[in-house]
Amino acid sequence: MARTTGSDGERTEAAIREAALKLIARHGYDAVSMRQLGEEVGVQAAALYRYFPTKEDLLFTLMRDHMVGLIASWDAARPAARDPLGGLSTFVRNHIGFHVARRHSTHVSNLELRSLSPARLTEVLRLRNSYEKELRRILREGAESGAFAIDDVELTAMAIIQMITGVIVWFRPDERLSVEEVAETYHTMTMRLVGAASSTGVFRDTPTPYPSPLPAAGKGKARE
Amino acid sequence: MARTTGSDGERTEAAIREAALKLIARHGYDAVSMRQLGEEVGVQAAALYRYFPTKEDLLFTLMRDHMVGLIASWDAARPAARDPLGGLSTFVRNHIGFHVARRHSTHVSNLELRSLSPARLTEVLRLRNSYEKELRRILREGAESGAFAIDDVELTAMAIIQMITGVIVWFRPDERLSVEEVAETYHTMTMRLVGAASSTGVFRDTPTPYPSPLPAAGKGKARE
Numbered sequence: 001m002a003r004t005t006g007s008d009g010e011r012t013e014a015a016i017r018e019a020a021l022k023l024i025a026r027h028g029y030d031a032v033s034m035r036q037l038g039e040e041v042g043v044q045a046a047a048l049y050r051y052f053p054t055k056e057d058l059l060f061t062l063m064r065d066h067m068v069g070l071i072a073s074w075d076a077a078r079p080a081a082r083d084p085l086g087g088l089s090t091f092v093r094n095h096i097g098f099h100v101a102r103r104h105s106t107h108v109s110n111l112e113l114r115s116l117s118p119a120r121l122t123e124v125l126r127l128r129n130s131y132e133k134e135l136r137r138i139l140r141e142g143a144e145s146g147a148f149a150i151d152d153v154e155l156t157a158m159a160i161i162q163m164i165t166g167v168i169v170w171f172r173p174d175e176r177l178s179v180e181e182v183a184e185t186y187h188t189m190t191m192r193l194v195g196a197a198s199s200t201g202v203f204r205d206t207p208t209p210y211p212s213p214l215p216a217a218g219k220g221k222a223r224e
Numbered sequence: 225m226a227r228t229t230g231s232d233g234e235r236t237e238a239a240i241r242e243a244a245l246k247l248i249a250r251h252g253y254d255a256v257s258m259r260q261l262g263e264e265v266g267v268q269a270a271a272l273y274r275y276f277p278t279k280e281d282l283l284f285t286l287m288r289d290h291m292v293g294l295i296a297s298w299d300a301a302r303p304a305a306r307d308p309l310g311g312l313s314t315f316v317r318n319h320i321g322f323h324v325a326r327r328h329s330t331h332v333s334n335l336e337l338r339s340l341s342p343a344r345l346t347e348v349l350r351l352r353n354s355y356e357k358e359l360r361r362i363l364r365e366g367a368e369s370g371a372f373a374i375d376d377v378e379l380t381a382m383a384i385i386q387m388i389t390g391v392i393v394w395f396r397p398d399e400r401l402s403v404e405e406v407a408e409t410y411h412t413m414t415m416r417l418v419g420a421a422s423s424t425g426v427f428r429d430t431p432t433p434y435p436s437p438l439p440a441a442g443k444g445k446a447r448e
Contacts, residue, residue, distance in 0.1 A: 026338060028252025063376075096439045111335060114250060148425075149416070158394055159387045166386030185379045192373070193417040 013051050015041050020058055021104035029059055029108075029115040059112060060120045066102070067127035074134060083221045084142030085196060086156045091135055092190050095164050103168050112218050132157055142194065149195030152208070160190055237275050239265050244282055246326035253283055253332075253339040283336060284344045290326070290333045291351035297322050298358060308366030309420060315359055319388050320407045327392050334389070356381055364419065373419030384414055404444050 019040040022031045034055055052058035077094040079086045089135040099106045113121060117162035135157045150156050164186055171182060243264040247256045258279055262269040271350060276282035301318040303310045323330045359381045366372035374380050388410055395406055 027254040028335075029255075030251040091448055098319030109250075145364030151412055152409050155406065156413060158390065159410065159413050162393070163383045163387040165271050166382065166390070169386070182379065183375050186383065188375055189380060189383050189417050191411050195416050 012041070012043065012047075016043075016048060016051055016058070017062060021062060021108055024059070024062075025104040025107040026114065026145045029055075029112045032187060038150050056117060056120070059108075060114060060124070062105065063109050063112065063116070063124050064127065066105045067124060067131065069102075070098055071127065074131065078134075082141065084138050085191075086195065087138040088135075088142065088148075088190065089187055089197070092160070092164055092187050094168050095161075096144060096186060098180065099165055099168050100171055100173075100179050100182075103114075106165065108167050132161060134158065138150075139194065142196070147196060158193065160193065161198045163193075164190070229393060230363045233275075236265070236267065236271075240267075240272060240275055240282070241286060245286060245332055246284075247282070248336065249328040249331040251384065253279075264408060280339075280341060280344070283332075284348070286329065286338065287333050287340070287348050288351065290329045291348060291355065293326075294319075294322055295355050297350065300356065302358075306365065308369060308371045309415075311362040312359075312372075312414065312418065312420070313365065313411055315362060316388055316411050319385075320391050321403065321408060323389055323392050324395055324397075324403050324406075325378045330392050356385060361383065363418065366420070380418065386416065386419075388414070410422070418436050 016037065020032070020037055023037060023040060032055075034048050038048050041048075048058075052061065059135075074091070074094055077090050079090055113124065116124060119199045136153050139148060139150055139153045139156055143150040143153065167182060167186065171179070175181060175187075240261065242258070244261055247264060248260060253413055254277075256274050258269045261274050265272075272282075297336060298315070298318055301314050337348065340348060360377050362378045363374055363380055367374040367377065391406060391410065394442065395401075395403070397403060403408075
C-alpha cells in the first residue's frame with residue numbers, strides 16, 4: 001500500500017480511516033464513493049488513492065486492522081497460566097471493552113464481509129478464526145478439566161461471541177450502566193452459560209427445585 | 225400503500241419483496257436503486273411505484289412485516305399456562321426457527337434500522353419492543369418464582385436475543401447439524417444462562433468444584 005510518511009501523511013491517513021468507518025457504518029460499503037469520502041475528509045479523491053489504491057484496499061485494511069488489533073489486545077490481556085475460568089473471564093471483558101470503544105469499526109467488520117473479494121475474505125476469516133480459536137481452546141480446556149459443562153464447543157463459542165459483541169448494538173456509555181457494569185453482568189451470564197463454578201461464588205445460585213427436585217446428573221461432555 | 229389486487233398483482237408484489245430482501249441484504253439499502261430492483265424482478269421501475277410509492281415505503285413494509293410475522297409466530301406458539309421454563313423454551317425454539325427460515329429478511333431487519341425515517345423507526349422499534357417484552361416477562365416471572373437466577377432482566381433479554389438471532393450468521397442447513405439440533409443446543413445454553421433447573425434435568429451438571437469448593441450462595445435477584 002502506498003503510504004505518505006511523516007506526520008501530515010499519518011494524520012491524513014488516520015482521518016481517512018476514521019471517516020471511512022463512519023460513512024460505511026452509516027450507509028454500507030457499496031453506497032459510499034471515494035469522492036464522498038474525499039469530501040468528508042477535505043481532500044481530493046485523487047489524494048485518497050495515494051493511501052488506498054482502490055476502495056476495496058481501504059475496506060480490507062480497515063477490516064484486517066480491526067482483527068489484528070483485537071488479537072493484539074487479547075495477547076496483551078491473556079493470563080499466563082492455563083486457567084479456563086480466568087481465561088474466559090479475561091476474554092469476555094477484553095472483547096466487550098475493545099468493541100465498545102470501536103463501534104463503527106465493529107459494525108463494518110461484522111457487516112461487510114459480504115463486500116470483500118474471495119482472497120481478502122479468506123484472509124480476514126483466517127484472522128477471525130485464529131481469534132475465535134482462543135475462545136474454543138479455553139472452552140475445551142474448561143470442559144476437559146470439569147470446570148465447565150459444555151455440550152458443543154463450537155456452538156458455545158459462537159453463542160458467546162455473538163452475545164458479547166451484541167453489546168455495541170444497544171450500549172450507550174451515558175445510560176444507566178457503565179461499561180464495567182455491563183461487562184460484569186455479561187461475565188456472569190457467560191459463566192452461567194458454560195456451567196461454571198468459581199472460587200468466589202457459583203454462577204447458578206442454589207436453585208429452588210422447579211418444578212421438581214434436582215436429579216443426580218452425570219458430567220457434561222464436550223462434543224467437539 | 226397502493227396495491228394491485230388479484231393473483232398477478234400479488235405474485236408481482238411477492239416477487240418485488242423477495243428481490244428487495246435479497247438485494248438489500250447483499251448490498252445495503254442505500255446502494256440499491258428502484259431501477260436495479262425493477263431489473264431484478266423484470267418490471268419497469270414505474271410499475272414498482274404502484275406497489276411501493278417510495279423506496280423507503282418498501283423498506284418499511286419489509287421491516288414491519290418481518291416483526292409482525294415474528295410476533296404472530298410467537299402468539300401461535302406461546303404456551304397458554306404461565307410457565308417460565310416452558311415459555312423460555314418455546315421462545316428460543318420459535319425464534320431460531322423463524323429466523324433461520326428468513327435469512328435475508330433477518331439481515332435487513334437487523335442492519336437497516338439506520339435507513340428508516342424517525343417516524344418509521346419508532347414504529348418498527350415499538351413492534352420490536354412488544355416482542356422483546358414477552359421475553360422480559362418470561363425472565364421476570366422465572367426470576368420471581370425462583371426458576372431462574374437472573375441479575376438483570378433487560379441485559380439478559382438482550383444477550384439471549386443476540387445469541388439466538390446470531391445463529392443465522394453461521395448456520396447452513398446442509399452442514400453437520402440440523403436446525404433442530406442447533407435449536408436444542410441453544411436451548412440448553414439459554415437455560416444454563418438463566419440458571420434454570422428443570423424437571424427433566426439440570427442444565428448445570430453437578431459441578432466439579434473448581435478451583436475450590438462451592439460456597440453457600442444466596443438467591444439471585446432481578447434488578448429490573
